[in-house]
Amino acid sequence: MFNSEFGPFDGGSWESLCQKVFKRKFMAEGYQNMPASPGDYGIEGYTSVTGKAFQCYCPDRHYERNELYIKQRDKITEDINKLRAYEKELSKR
Numbered sequence: 001m002f003n004s005e006f007g008p009f010d011g012g013s014w015e016s017l018c019q020k021v022f023k024r025k026f027m028a029e030g031y032q033n034m035p036a037s038p039g040d041y042g043i044e045g046y047t048s049v050t051g052k053a054f055q056c057y058c059p060d061r062h063y064e065r066n067e068l069y070i071k072q073r074d075k076i077t078e079d080i081n082k083l084r085a086y087e088k089e090l091s092k093r
Helices: 011-025 065-085 087-092
Strands: 001-003 008-009 031-033 045-047
Touching: 008 011, 011 031, 065 087
Parallel strands: none
Antiparallel strands: 001 008, 031 045
16 A cells, blocks of 8 residues: 555555546547456556557555665566567557
């Protein structure tokens, strides 16, 4: 659980908020949610018109700044590698 000025978030509640923001902000660019099943390939959604991909991340708990940096860096690296590994599968969606 991560506590912010807007209240507490876990992975599910953070993703839900992000989906609302992405849908509203990128509607004109054809925003599409990427369902977790059968596999989201490391992204939460994408724009079909402009080709942007989106990922959100919420830490499990409150980390000190340096540890949070490491967690975020590792998550970004992992998900960029997923984009490369699943390029063909993503293009089919």
